[in-house]
Amino acid sequence: MNGWPAQRAGIGGERAGGGPVPVVLVGAGKVAHAAHLRELRDLPDELHLAAVVEPDPAHIAALHRVGLGAVDRYASVTAAARAGARAALVCTPWWTHRDVVLECLAAGLPVLCEKPVTLDPAEIEELAAAERRTGLPVTAGYMKxxxxxxxxxxxxxxxxxxxxxxxxxxxxxxxxxxxxxxxxxxxxxxxxxxxxxxxxxxxxxxxxxxxxxxxxxxxxxxxxxxxxxxxxxxxxxxxxxxxxxxxxxxxxxxxxxxxxxxxxxxxxxxxxxxxxxxxxxxxxxxxxxxxxxxxxxxxxxxxxxxxxxxxxxxxxxxxxxxxxxxxxxxxxxxxGQTGFRRQLLAWARQLRGEPGSRGAAGEALPGxxxxxxxxxxxxxxxxxxx
Structure with a gap:
């Protein structure tokens, strides 16, 4: 789904050249450190890691050791959205995705969720209903x-x-x-x-x-x-x-x-x-x-x-x-041109509503x-x- 209302996405009407999109990282565990964080560090003009929601203090402390500097920690996605986050990168364990994605959509944040988004058909339909209700897209982390x-x-x-x-x-x-x-x-x-x-x-x-x-x-x-x-x-x-x-x-x-x-x-x-x-x-x-x-x-x-x-x-x-x-x-x-990097680039273009913000072979980003x-x-x- 492309072209959702900018005010609903919380991007405030930004378009091409509007600067990096402030993102909240939900879950700073293995996949975040092994893949996404190092790409975010190297894409400062596209995405800005503005906030993190992570209960483990050791994982928070580790953010400073990968060159990301000070990142504000929040107790919830809702609090991070109020502080300025405009999109959510969800890297929590797969069985938590349903609750986390629903919270992100309710807070007005479009989502990129690591795979599997969910393995439960009933949860897929629940998330799809929330996506339709909010007008905000859930992008699946099929980085390949x-x-x-x-x-x-x-x-x-x-x-x-x-x-x-x-x-x-x-x-x-x-x-x-x-x-x-x-x-x-x-x-x-x-x-x-x-x-x-x-x-x-x-x-x-x-x-x-x-x-x-x-x-x-x-x-x-x-x-x-x-x-x-x-x-x-x-x-x-x-x-x-x-x-x-x-x-x-x-x-x-x-x-x-x-x-x-x-x-x-x-x-x-x-x-x-x-x-x-x-x-x-x-x-x-x-x-x-x-x-x-x-x-x-x-x-x-x-x-x-x-x-x-x-x-x-x-x-x-x-x-x-x-x-x-x-x-x-x-x-x-x-x-170095990894699927993770190109996925984040495509997502950033989608978030800003840039022309050509689509995935492989001209398709919409996987959802x-x-x-x-x-x-x-x-x-x-x-x-x-x-």
Missing amino acids: RHDPVVRLFLDHCRARLDRARRLTVDIHDPNAPHQVAHLLPYDPPPFGPQPPPAREALARALGPAASQAQREAYARGLGGSLIHQVNLVHAVLAGSGRKLAGRLLHADGWAQGAGVSCRWRPDDGLLVDMTHQRLPAHRRYREVLEFTASDGVATLTLPSPYARDEAATLTVQSWDPAGGPAERRVYTAEP LADVRTDTRAVREAALRLA
């Missing part, structure tokens, strides 16, 4: 959609969808403290069981008949990771009439929940396969998406989402059906409609797990 090489991959797939045969995703994820330890100014939290509030949220989202294994996979391998790639597949399929939900062939879990895989058949000509493995001993994150068409293959390799010294690489190989020469092209973005579609697919997969 903003990576320039990912955008090339999506464009390539869309242009050849009539020739598509298979789209695969393979993720090797340490999902361990060492993956982000060098990015945090405090010891990262250990990987462990879901806390009681998360377990309660998962029970509501999946229903009382769901097993513990299904709930764990839904929160992590499916809803915590593969939901990103489900969103990319939906971006490829958009407007084609194809979908994932309702077309699931199977979903499997193994290694005591450390591995999960799903297969969909959006139509008779296309298979979509996705696998996520948690491999704590691996020192590096690895993600590969491959699109196979009848006349070529496109392979997208992505580094850790927290990496700044690596970039995505897209390799496209194609063959002339008439027997002409093969063609091979390789695309790589400059290091609750995307969340609804993606959640249907991963929830169905979770409930199908044996």
